[in-house]
Amino acid sequence: MPTGEGTHERARLPTTVPFPTTVPFVKDLHAAARALDAEDPLATYRERFVIADPDLVYFDGNSLGRLPVTTGQRLVEAVSREWGGELIRGWDRWIGLAREAGDVLATGVLGVDPGEVVLSDSTSVNLYKLAAAALDARPGRSVIVTDDDNFPTDRYVLAGLAETRGLTLRVVETDINQGLDPAHLRAALDPDVALVCLSHLAYRSGALVDLVAVTEAAHEVGALTLWDLCHSAGSVPVPLREAGADLAVGCTYKYLNAGPGAPAFLYVRADLQSRLRQPIWGWFGQRDQFAMGTDYDPVESVERFVVGTPPVLGGYAVLEGASITAAAGIGAIAAKGAALTSYAISLFDAWLAAEGFELATPREPERRGAHVTLYHPEAWRICQAMKAAGVVPDFRTPDRLRMGFAPLYTRFVDVHEGFARLREVMRSGGWTRFPAERGRVT
C-alpha cells in the first residue's frame, strides 16, 4: 500500500482551532500525521471502539459510526439478562431509557438542559411531528422555509406537510460547496413564515449554517425554527441554547455511534413543551399511561412528543454511544475534527487537486464539520475503486466523494493512508476498471 512516506509537500495545518498542535508546518505529511496523533488528547478513545480490520481505512463514521466495545457488552446483557431473565419486569428500567439517554444527549452533547431531549422514532418521523406541531402553533401563516441542499427526507416531509395543509414550501438556494448564505435566508423571511427548517450541517458539503444568526432572523419575523442535527450532533458544538432555538431532531447512528437504525432524538425547548401538541397521539405520551384512560391527555414534559413503545436495544446503544461522546467532550471532538479535516485538505492540495478533484467543502475550519467532500466528474467509479483499495468513503450524488473523519477513532495517519490510496487509485488509472453506471449506494 502507498503510504506517502518521503513526500515533501508543505502541509497546511489548522491554526484557528484549539487542537493543541505543535507541528503547524512540516515538509513530510506522514511525519505530520504521526506527530498530530502523538499529541492528540483524544487518542485513547480509539480503544473504546471495535477495530475489526486494522487495514481498512474507514471514512464513513458520518454515515454509520463504529461499534463501541461497551455497547456490544451492554446489548448482550440487555438481551440475555434483561429480556431473557427479567422478561416483562425489565420495563421497570426500560420505561425511563428514552429520557435517560435523552438527558445524556442534552447535557453531554447538545448543551441544553435535562428534560429537553428524548429518544423517539426515526429522524423523519420526528421531523414530521415537530414540524406539524410548529405549524399548528403558527396558524394563519402560510410558508415553510427550507433550503435546496437540505437532506432529502427533510424536504420530503416538509413538502408533504405543505401539500396537506395548502402551504408554500419556500426553498432557499444554496451553494452546493459552501452551504447556505445567511443573507439569502434572511431574504426569504417575512411574517408569512411559520417555520424555518434547516440542517445545521449540510450532509453533502459539510458546511455549517450559522444556527444562532438564522434562529435570530426567524424569531424576528415570528417564525419557529426546527434544526436537523444529524451531521452535527457529536461532531461540533450545537448552539441551541445560545440561539434560543425552538426545536431540533437528529439521528444517533452517525457520530453518536449507536448502531444501524438506532432511535433518533428530538429536542423541544423547555418553555415550549406544554404549549405544543404533536399530531400522533400515542400512549407513550399519555399521563398515567397504564391507567388506559379514554381520552388523550398528554404529559407536560418532553415525553409529550413520544408516541409508541420505544426500542429498548436501540435505547441502550444510544446511552452507551452518547456517553462516550459526552466523556470526550464536544469541544475536544470538534477541535480534532477541524484538525483532521484541515489535514485532509492539506493532502488534497498536495496530491489530489492535480488529479482533477475540486474541494467541495468550506476551507475555513469554523465553517465545516468533520467531513470533507471532493468533487470529481468520475466520483462514482473512483468511489468503487477506493473501496476495492480498502478505503470506505461515501459516494454522494451527483459527483462527489464524501469522507468523514469521526474524531473519536480516526487517526491522522488514517487520513494520510486513505488519501495516499486514493492518490494511487488515480495515478495508476485503477478507477477506470470500474463501471460508470451508478449502482445502489448507501
Add this chain to the structure above:
Amino acid sequence: MPTGEGTHERARLPTTVPFPTTVPFVKDLHAAARALDAEDPLATYRERFVIADPDLVYFDGNSLGRLPVTTGQRLVEAVSREWGGELIRGWDRWIGLAREAGDVLATGVLGVDPGEVVLSDSTSVNLYKLAAAALDARPGRSVIVTDDDNFPTDRYVLAGLAETRGLTLRVVETDINQGLDPAHLRAALDPDVALVCLSHLAYRSGALVDLVAVTEAAHEVGALTLWDLCHSAGSVPVPLREAGADLAVGCTYKYLNAGPGAPAFLYVRADLQSRLRQPIWGWFGQRDQFAMGTDYDPVESVERFVVGTPPVLGGYAVLEGASITAAAGIGAIAAKGAALTSYAISLFDAWLAAEGFELATPREPERRGAHVTLYHPEAWRICQAMKAAGVVPDFRTPDRLRMGFAPLYTRFVDVHEGFARLREVMRSGGWTRFPAERGRVT
C-alpha cells in the same frame, strides 16, 4: 409451592378445537395437565426459548414474549460481525430486512402474500399513517368508527386524526368481558363512515372480533378497514385474505417474541398499495432513494408506507421470532392456545370462582385468543401477591388479572402451577398484605 396434586375436580377440557387430546375428562387436574403436555405437538418448541428461571410461572408472553435462543445468537452476530466488522457495508443486507421479515410475517403468520407486509416504526405510528391514508382515500366522509374497548393508543391516534380533520369518532359500545357484538357495529355503519378501525383481539378480555363479518359490513357502506393485530398476530389465524381486509398493523414483541420495543409491522392489501399515500413522506419510501431526488416520488410497493431508517437489530429479532411462529404453524399454535385457555377456565371453575373471581373472557374457545382474564375487585393487590409468589400476570384496569399462555412455550403444567399458586394466595389471605393503591403497571 402448592401443586394441586390429589385434587379431584372435574376438568372441562376443550372439544371444539383440533388439539389432539385423548384426555377430554379426568378427575385429577394435574394429571390432565401432564397428559396434555405429553401429547402436545408443539412441546419441543419450548426448547427454542430461554427459560432463565424454571420456577417462574410466566403468564405474560402476551405483553413481552420470551427470548428465542437463536435471537440471542443472531443479535450478537449482527452487532459484532455486521455492525462491528462490516460497518456501513452491512446495509447491503440490512436494506432488505424490513421487507424480508415482512414476507415471513405475511406468509407464515398472517396468511397473506409476500409484498403485503413490511416492518416499520411502532404500532401507533403505523396506525396514524394508515388511518390517515385511508381517510384521504375517502374524501367527503366524516366518520371514523372504533369501539370503546379498543386499545388506548388506537383511540388516541384516531381521536387526534378526527380532531385535526374535523371528523367524528363514533365509538361503538362493547361488553368488557365478551367483546364487540357485530350487530352493534353494523348499527354504527352508514355511508358517512370513511374508516372502521378495531382490534382483532381485545387486549383486556381476549375476545375475538369477527374480522370477516365486520370487514364485509364496512365494505358494504364503502368504508375501509384498519385492523390492530397486536394480540392476534402469532396467537390465532388472522383472516385478512378471506375478509379482503384493507389495512392492518401490529406489534412483534408479544406472541412474535421479537423483544422489547421491536419494530411493528403494517399490512396493505396489494391492490391498494399504489392507490394510497401516507402522510409522512420519508426517504425510505422514495424511489431510487439514494439518488437523493428533489421531489418525493414514492415506490408503488408496500415500502411506500415506510418512513425513516429502520432499526436493524429489531429487524433481525422479528425475523427470528416470526420464523419460529411460521415453523410451528399458526393453526397448531391457535389449537394449543384454545386448549391452554380451556384448561385455565377449568381451573378457574374448580378453584377460583369460589374465591370471588369472575371470568372476564368468552367461554367459547373460538371466540377468544390465548389469554384469559379474571375479574376481582381486589385485582391490583392480588396481582402484586401473585408476583411475590413467582407468577407473572398482567394487571389491567380497572380490576382485572390478565393471564396469557403463549402457546409456543407455555405448558399445561405451568397453567396448573400458576393457578395453584393463585389459589394459595387467595386461601391464605396473602394478598391482603399488599397495598391497595395502584402503582405503575406495565
